[in-house]
Amino acid sequence: MRLVVVGNGMAGARLVSEVRARDPRMPVTVFGAEQGRPYNRVLLSNVLAGQARPDQLGLVDLSWYDTHRVRAVLGGAVAWIDRESRAVHTADGRREPYDLLVLATGSEPIVPPIPGVERAIPFRTLDDCDRIVKTAADSRRAVVVGGGLLGVEAARGLAGRGLPVTLLHLAGHLMERQLDPEAGLVLGETLAALGVETRTGVSAAAVERDGVRLADGELVEGDLVVLACGVRPLTGLAAEAGLEVRRGVVVDDELRTDDPSIFAIGECAEHDGTVYGLVAPAWEQAAVAADVITGGKSRYRGSRLVTRLKASSVELAAMGETHLTDEHAEVVRFSHRARGTYRKLVIRDDRLVGAILLGDTDAVGTLTQLYDRGGPVPGDRAGLLFPGPASAARADSPTLMPDAARVCHCNNVTKGQIRACWEAGAKDVAGVAAATRATTGCGTCREAVAGIVGWLCEQEGVPA
Structure with missing residues (x-):
């Protein structure tokens, strides 16, 4: 089975690595419109702020492709898809046949049509x-x-x-x-x-x-x-090939388009009426598509989004249905504008379906776990907005955090997975990141991962 991936950004690069992790022999060719190696677009704001260098954003080295027998065509945009003969064609005349094709074309910035x-x-x-x-x-x-x-x-x-x-x-x-x-x-x-x-x-x-x-x-x-x-999904290739396109390229729970030999993932894909513009859903889709491509039974059921603002001196997290009003849900709010603090819970059927935390975000661990699990909300709503020492410990202490708690939302990594890879020999944050990819998305979980690793080292008397 010959796999061709169109797009070498955060979704396409992850798809290729997920496929290769499952099948070391499948012939894989990836086309990237940009010349260099794939990089973490989420961290561009850190470069803009002077908090990171461009060379720190790379997802994989170019040598990775040769080592893992992946043919990478960089700076070669695909111009059209011939579905009848199952081949993609580039503007410079290259023809690449496929048995399975993945579109990971991403999106383009919206440029307003105004003078100048x-x-x-x-x-x-x-x-x-x-x-x-x-x-x-x-x-x-x-x-x-x-x-x-x-x-x-x-x-x-x-x-x-x-x-x-x-x-x-x-x-x-x-x-x-x-x-x-x-x-x-x-x-x-x-x-x-x-x-x-x-x-x-x-x-x-x-x-x-x-x-x-x-x-x-x-x-x-x-x-x-x-x-x-804002951005607009890049769907031109799919539309010109006759695939179903609405806002994005329409896909089913296997991430297949209406042509079963063609998949779409990431910002160009529309699943169940939703186009996701964040990295975590793109990486979840990449894992599901890779599993299906290599013979697995995974299915994509949508993503639960937690948005974190990456701006120095501004702490902000938002999740779920934040716009519901008192007419449709139980809404609990606290606002202290003089201190730049705003907290809001949206509760429906005794479940947390949305939250906003601006300013001090000490409650984010507890709320994220409640939102992820969909479990019943404690009766003390104020205690959720203002966690005391006990509830803060439950959310933030590696000792009391349950193994099922998600620590890295971009890569869907739990505390239990971090513990398992630590026990397998990854004794520092870099080792955990290499084994699980935790911290390699938006980076906001780095402190939590370091805390878990440090606690594990302390428990076993291992130098951190």
Whole structure:
């Protein structure tokens, strides 16, 4: 069975490694539109903020392909799919036959069709990040267009480099997909204290030499303009090949399209009406598709999302159905704007179905476990928002954390799996990461993994 993978980003690269882990002999060819090795796009905001180097983002070394007998065609975009003869064709005339094909084409940044937009820099790829950093070095002020997750991270990163930043957002509050209006307001006030001015409910009409012209005629000054206006699934290849496409490439529980020899995963795929834009679902899909491709029986049932903002001095976690109101669910809130704190629980049928934690996130461990497991919520709702020493220990202490608790959400790694690989010889965080991939996604679980490893070492008298 010849496997061809179109796309060598976070979804495609993971799919290839998952297949190779299950079948060392299957012929595999992967096409990547970018020239270099696959990298962790989630951590681009860390590069922008100066907290990571570009060379620290690589997912695998290029030598990995040769070592694992994977043929990688980098910088060679696939132009069309011939479903009748089962082959993909590149723009430069290359033809690659397949028995099974996986589309992991990802998404592209949305660029608003406004005058002068070519002066702005989208924030999507490593090359984009490099351009932004170089331009920022000679800039006096920056404007970021788009106040979703990526836009907030970009604005905070540029402010951390000492640039005054104005963040423009069309919606009425920041991160409206994950946050309710009050949480968006508190987030904006938190960013203001860090050097980011937020303007919501405004529309960019043009990008000019001196900044962004708003629809009402006002000029927001800035000699660096960054676009973070969202992304759009790349579905052109699939649509031109006659596959079913709605918002994304439609797939079933095996991640197959309506052509059983073609799969789709990651940001280009639409499963049960949902297109996921985060890395954890893409990696879950990669594991399921790899299992099916190599003869397994796995099925994908959707993903439970926990969004973590990666911005220095801003702690934010959001999960599930955060927009439900008191008419449809039990909603428990606490807001202290002066301290930049907002906490919200959404409970339905005595189950936690959503939560927002902004500011101190000491409750995130307990809430994430409740959300993941879908178990009944304790009667003391206030105790969930403000965990005392006992409940905090249950969530955060390696001693009391159950083995089933998910520690790394990007890679779906539990405490029990970390314990097992430690017992198998991985005695430090690097070893655990190599064995389980924990910490290699967004990186927010690193402290928890280090705590578990340190506790295990202490229990056995092993030097940490």
